[in-house]
Amino acid sequence: xxxxxxxxxxxxxxxxxxxxxxxxxxxxxxxxxxxxxxxxxxxxxxxxxxxxxxxxxxxxxxxxxxxxxxxxxxxxxxxxxxxxxxxxxxxxxxxxxxxxxxxxxxxxxxxxxxxx
Amino acid sequence: xxxxxxxxxxxxxxxxxxxxxxxxxxxxxxxxxxxxxxxxxxxxxxxxxxxxxxxxxxxxxxxxxxxxxxxxxxxxxxxxxxxxxxxxxxxxxxxxxxxxxxxxxxxxxxxxxxxxx
Numbered sequence: 001x002x003x004x005x006x007x008x009x010x011x012x013x014x015x016x017x018x019x020x021x022x023x024x025x026x027x028x029x030x031x032x033x034x035x036x037x038x039x040x041x042x043x044x045x046x047x048x049x050x051x052x053x054x055x056x057x058x059x060x061x062x063x064x065x066x067x068x069x070x071x072x073x074x075x076x077x078x079x080x081x082x083x084x085x086x087x088x089x090x091x092x093x094x095x096x097x098x099x100x101x102x103x104x105x106x107x108x109x110x111x112x113x114x115x116x
Numbered sequence: 117x118x119x120x121x122x123x124x125x126x127x128x129x130x131x132x133x134x135x136x137x138x139x140x141x142x143x144x145x146x147x148x149x150x151x152x153x154x155x156x157x158x159x160x161x162x163x164x165x166x167x168x169x170x171x172x173x174x175x176x177x178x179x180x181x182x183x184x185x186x187x188x189x190x191x192x193x194x195x196x197x198x199x200x201x202x203x204x205x206x207x208x209x210x211x212x213x214x215x216x217x218x219x220x221x222x223x224x225x226x227x228x229x230x231x232x233x
Contacts, residue, residue, distance in 0.1 A: 031219060104150055109159045
């Protein structure tokens with residue numbers, strides 16, 4: 001059984017460029033979450049999506065950041081006009097169900113984003 | 117704001133000893149808790165979870181204890197092995213209106229567990 005797959009594992013961008021991070025959830029999972037982790041810190045929630053719907057984006061900056069989870073294909077976290085402060089590890093998680101039940105979230109190995 | 121935090125940032129043990137990692141939470145509305153293990157360069161790996169209607173749950177070599185009175189969570193690892201060396205995070209899920217859970221996890225800062233052979 002394939003776990004949560006994220007790509008690329010490492011991404012280097014120059015200031016002002018766009019970064020696209022992809023996440024394919026575990027088979028059968030329809031709930032996707034994105035988290036951000038700075039060095040020696042815990043993960044911080046960014047956004048929670050179901051297929052074609054954003055359920056909770058309370059942790060995502062209002063500008064430059066967007067996320068989608070289309071009917072077909074992976075979930076995408078997009079960061080426009082990147083700045084040095086965007087450098088971090090971005091983790092995606094998926095769960096079998098979300099609202100209304102307690103199901104563990106299973107994480108991918110993340111994308112390490114470095115901004116030059 | 118309300119958050120999940122850890123008492124001890126680092127823990128060093130000898131192989132074969134039992135390890136206890138602690139976590140305090142402040143949100144009484146939290147209804148679901150998860151322990152994750154994170155190795156260098158990898159994502160958090162699910163270890164064990166517990167719902168707020170329980171006070172203890174056991175897995176293979178791990179036990180999670182929940183004390184809602186003092187809002188405290190602990191992870192016990194029996195017969196700790198060098199492969200258990202990692203950063204351990206507790207995470208909480210806060211129940212929303214009507215008892216539903218929103219799925220959003222709030223993580224603590226982590227405890228570094230080092231196991232010496």
